[in-house]
Amino acid sequence: MILVGQFDSPFVRRVAVTLHHYHLRFERNRLSAFHPGMVEINPLMRVPSLIIDGDETLYDSNAIIDYLDELAGPQKALIPRSGDERRRVLQVLALATGAMDKAIAVVYERRFHSAHTIAHEWTVRCMAQLSGALVHLDAHAGDPWYFGRKFTQADITLGCLAGYLNLRLTEAFPPGLYPNLERLNERCEALDAFIETRPAPDEFMPAKP
Ligand SMILES: N[C@@H](CCC(=O)N[C@@H](CS)C(=O)NCC(=O)O)C(=O)O
Numbered sequence: 738m739i740l741v742g743q744f745d746s747p748f749v750r751r752v753a754v755t756l757h758h759y760h761l762r763f764e765r766n767r768l769s770a771f772h773p774g775m776v777e778i779n780p781l782m783r784v785p786s787l788i789i790d791g792d793e794t795l796y797d798s799n800a801i802i803d804y805l806d807e808l809a810g811p812q813k814a815l816i817p818r819s820g821d822e823r824r825r826v827l828q829v830l831a832l833a834t835g836a837m838d839k840a841i842a843v844v845y846e847r848r849f850h851s852a853h854t855i856a857h858e859w860t861v862r863c864m865a866q867l868s869g870a871l872v873h874l875d876a877h878a879g880d881p882w883y884f885g886r887k888f889t890q891a892d893i894t895l896g897c898l899a900g901y902l903n904l905r906l907t908e909a910f911p912p913g914l915y916p917n918l919e920r921l922n923e924r925c926e927a928l929d930a931f932i933e934t935r936p937a938p939d940e941f942m943p944a945k946p
Pocket residue numbers: 745746747748749770771782783784785796797798799834841
């Protein structure tokens with residue numbers, strides 16, 4: 738399997754952490770989403786993609802993680818297969834990945850517009866949506882993991898969200914504001930799967946022209 742994308746993307750990283758967690762072997766193609774060659778891998782020109790045996794390519798972290806859960810089997814799958822537990826994990830994932838979308842929208846807005854053409858109303862809205870999700874997620878966080886003793890995909894995805902904010906949008910995740918998510922993030926970053934997937938210094942979006 739070949740995972741396409743850079744680890745500074747929280748979506749790529751959540752897939753990579755999941756691959757490590759399941760001890761699934763994979764190679765990497767560190768092509769940036771903004772590289773012109775990306776269209777040959779993913780017609781939407783986004784990351785992550787996972788090229789699986791038989792030349793099939795999967796797109797979107799949710800679809801990829803669903804495939805990895807199937808490979809891991811129902812006992813080990815980090816998203817429970819059915820019932821209340823599944824619904825609760827999926828709800829956290831909806832908020833956490835939505836928060837990733839909003840954080841990335843702000844980062845892109847600042848990256849692709851000069852200071853005087855930035856859509857301030859839009860970025861204010863994105864930041865409000867992001868903090869709304871973080872407040873809710875923080876208020877419902879368990880200990881030691883999000884759902885208590887059971888480690889789930891919610892932990893991986895929240896760890897990757899916090900990691901992205903610490904890297905690219907620090908003002909959205911200041912120390913002390915979300916203490917439960919901060920503690921969860923520290924626990925996640927201490928895991929081998931997170932250590933193995935830390936973004937390298939040369940993994941970043943194209944520099945501002
Ligand atoms: N829903 C997608 C979101 C993926 C996504 O937003 N990827 C970003 C990188 S963090 C990307 O490829 N951005 C380039 C673009 O959209 O033009 C997923 O879960 O994989």
